[in-house]
Amino acid sequence: MSEQLQQDMECEGLLECFHGLKQLDREVFQALVNTEEPLTVDEIGERVDRERSTAYRSVQRLQQAGFIQKEQINYDQGGYYHVFRPTDPSNIADNMQRMLNDWYAKMGQLIQEFETKYEDQDATAPSVES
DSSP states (O other), rough: OOHHHSSSSOTHHHHHHHHOOOOOHHHHHHHHHTTTTOOOOOHHHHHTOOHHHHHHHHHHHHHHTTTTEEEEEEEETTTTTEEEEEEEHHHHHHHHHHHHHHHHHHHHHHHHHHHHHHHHHHHHHHOOOO
16 A cells, blocks of 8 residues: 555556556546547457457446446347447546545544554553563
């Protein structure tokens, strides 16, 4: 943790920091942000120069993390396909803020437990006098 606090971090680094996403996930997210229209997995794969299956796994990770949304497009003659678009940045930021607040509260609780545990041990330890 101390290493992370000392590093220069850019906002895109939050993708990795909060969600453990990979460089490819960042590239896929950027490809979706840089287009006006939602993209299919095939189109995403072309933009990041990866096979469809690799692009699909990245899309799945981004969707699970809440960074992108899936939309179904129906053909007039029947059938459908999916396209993906980035989630509103304010929704993503709100989610990361909630995660950070939850983490902060959990760390505070663990620090308190640590202090209580070792204060109790310190109080019961016999004192050594010279």
